[in-house]
Amino acid sequence: MIQFTDVYKRYPNRYEALSGLSFHLNKGEMAFLTGHSGAGKSTLLKLIALIERCSHGQVLVNKQNLTHLPKRKIPYYRRQIGLVFQDHNLLHDRTVFDNVALPLVIAGENHREIGRRVRASLDKVGLLGKERNLPIALSGGEQQRVGIARAVVNRPAILLADEPTGNLDPDLSRDIMQLFEQFNQVGTTVFIATHDHDLIHTLPYRQIQLHQGRLAKREVE
Amino acid sequence: MSLSTIMTNYFLRHVQVMLFSLGQLWRQPVASLMTVTVIGIALALPAGLFVLQQNMTTVSEQWDDSNQITLFLKTTISQVEGKQLSLDLKKWPNIAQVQFQSAAQSLSEFRQLSGLGDLLDSLPNNPLPAVIIIYPAEDIVSPDAIGSLLARLEAMPQVEQAQLDMEWLQRLRSINETIHRGISILAILLSLSVLLIIGNTIRLAILSRQSEIKVMKLVGATDRFVRRPFLYTGFWYGLVGGIVAWITLMLTLSVISSPIDELIGHYGSNFDLQWFSLTMLTTLPSIGVVLGAAGAWLAVSRHIHMIEPN
Numbered sequence: 001m002i003q004f005t006d007v008y009k010r011y012p013n014r015y016e017a018l019s020g021l022s023f024h025l026n027k028g029e030m031a032f033l034t035g036h037s038g039a040g041k042s043t044l045l046k047l048i049a050l051i052e053r054c055s056h057g058q059v060l061v062n063k064q065n066l067t068h069l070p071k072r073k074i075p076y077y078r079r080q081i082g083l084v085f086q087d088h089n090l091l092h093d094r095t096v097f098d099n100v101a102l103p104l105v106i107a108g109e110n111h112r113e114i115g116r117r118v119r120a121s122l123d124k125v126g127l128l129g130k131e132r133n134l135p136i137a138l139s140g141g142e143q144q145r146v147g148i149a150r151a152v153v154n155r156p157a158i159l160l161a162d163e164p165t166g167n168l169d170p171d172l173s174r175d176i177m178q179l180f181e182q183f184n185q186v187g188t189t190v191f192i193a194t195h196d197h198d199l200i201h202t203l204p205y206r207q208i209q210l211h212q213g214r215l216a217k218r219e220v221e
Numbered sequence: 222m223s224l225s226t227i228m229t230n231y232f233l234r235h236v237q238v239m240l241f242s243l244g245q246l247w248r249q250p251v252a253s254l255m256t257v258t259v260i261g262i263a264l265a266l267p268a269g270l271f272v273l274q275q276n277m278t279t280v281s282e283q284w285d286d287s288n289q290i291t292l293f294l295k296t297t298i299s300q301v302e303g304k305q306l307s308l309d310l311k312k313w314p315n316i317a318q319v320q321f322q323s324a325a326q327s328l329s330e331f332r333q334l335s336g337l338g339d340l341l342d343s344l345p346n347n348p349l350p351a352v353i354i355i356y357p358a359e360d361i362v363s364p365d366a367i368g369s370l371l372a373r374l375e376a377m378p379q380v381e382q383a384q385l386d387m388e389w390l391q392r393l394r395s396i397n398e399t400i401h402r403g404i405s406i407l408a409i410l411l412s413l414s415v416l417l418i419i420g421n422t423i424r425l426a427i428l429s430r431q432s433e434i435k436v437m438k439l440v441g442a443t444d445r446f447v448r449r450p451f452l453y454t455g456f457w458y459g460l461v462g463g464i465v466a467w468i469t470l471m472l473t474l475s476v477i478s479s480p481i482d483e484l485i486g487h488y489g490s491n492f493d494l495q496w497f498s499l500t501m502l503t504t505l506p507s508i509g510v511v512l513g514a515a516g517a518w519l520a521v522s523r524h525i526h527m528i529e530p531n
Contacts (some may be wrong), residue, residue, distance in 0.1 A: 078438075078441040
């Protein structure tokens with residue numbers, strides 16, 4: 001589903017964030033991306049979400065070669081990926097419903113379908129009663145759930161998360177991880193960047209560990 | 222999905238975005254009102270001048286057929302000689318009509334119009350000459366033809382002076398033309414400023430929504446999708462600005478119309494300022510919409526694609 005082959009990423013200031021990275025993530029797999037701050041986790045996720053492009057090598061996602069994907073096709077490519085962020089990236093002047101509906105509105109879904117799928121998505125993250133609230137009225141954990149609901153509302157093949165539990169206490173973090181597991185169980189490929197070792201060591205998923213832009217080791221359980 | 226469903230969806234989406242942008246303006250009433258008022262004033266000014274100038278043109282056209290030459294006869298010419306001269310002139314092919322007015326008639330007309338009867342009475346004799354008013358033939362309209370007729374008349378021994386009553390009208394037309402061009406330039410400059418005002422307002426709106434735009438692009442929004450609400454914002458600014466311009470214009474003109482009518486009344490014309498204009502009610506908002514959309518386009522085409530998630 002996600003395949004990196006000898007990928008390098010150099011920034012204009014000659015800083016090399018990723019050096020000769022190769023790995024493969026299977027369809028329907030759930031994996032963690034770990035490593036210290038500055039190890040290249042965010043850069044790697046940015047390459048998958050096409051926020052950045054690699055300097056050398058090849059990135060294949062869902063059978064598409066991202067190196068050759070023209071700029072105008074990027075929006076359509078991104079619709080196949082659900083993104084979850086540490087700071088949620090919600091729109092604060094819109095209700096929870098409107099936030100979750102955004103990907104569907106962008107994709108041009110009709111009104112009835114949007115209502116149905118937004119409610120289904122909010123139901124999955126346990127926020128069905130809060131659809132009329134503004135994000136600011138919700139707790140940090142709830143805001144993250146809204147972010148997840150938005151990421152999965154158009155049923156993406158891949159779910160990417162960058163430090164989704166970074167601002168949450170252990171209990172809430174565990175809840176969020178359980179949510180990701182549920183989505184993985186219905187076939188979504190889930191890839192989570194995190195440095196929350198205490199949490200992920202209790203979970204039976206592969207870890208892809210980065211160290212200074214290279215693959216440090218692989219743990220398959 | 223059938224084509225008609227796709228079309229309906231597309232149309233509905235546009236209506237939604239349109240209302241969404243209107244709602245956003247509504248939620249910042251003071252800022253929106255200020256922008257709209259500036260646009261309104263900028264559009265109303267040239268439009269108002271244009272209306273006045275149009276009225277001026279109408280007036281000068283009304284006087285178009287009053288293309289006449291006044292011959293002031295020498296005071297040595299007697300009334301009989303003057304009458305005879307007018308009969309001779311009537312036979313000229315390039316003269317359609319003549320009208321003789323004796324010195325005594327000139328005096329009584331002047332007494333009536335000027336109200337200076339007492340002063341005239343104190344004069345020893347009539348200072349006014351006899352006058353022949355000449356209406357040229359219908360085909361004598363070009364300045365050249367009228368000029369040569371005028372020269373021939375002026376050269377006659379009985380004539381003290383031949384005066385073309387058109388001259389002041391031509392002057393009026395030249396003034397009118399000058400004003401017209403001035404207004405056109407002013408209109409272009411003010412339209413440009415409306416364009417820039419809207420462009421700048423939209424630019425600020427884009428910058429203030431930068432993080433929102435990034436989020437939208439992250440969840441798969443095309444540039445076109447991000448652009449749309451801003452274009453509609455420009456549309457609303459232009460439309461409402463145009464309506465404000467119309468209201469401003471109508472209020473202003475209704476206030477100044479009666480003194481203008483009175484002023485023109487003093488020149489013996491029963492002129493009525495045509496100030497109420499429904500055409501303007503469609504024209505001003507249309508111009509506003511075009512300028513608004515164009516200004517918004519300027520802003521979005523420069524800024525939207527530069528805002529990328531990072």
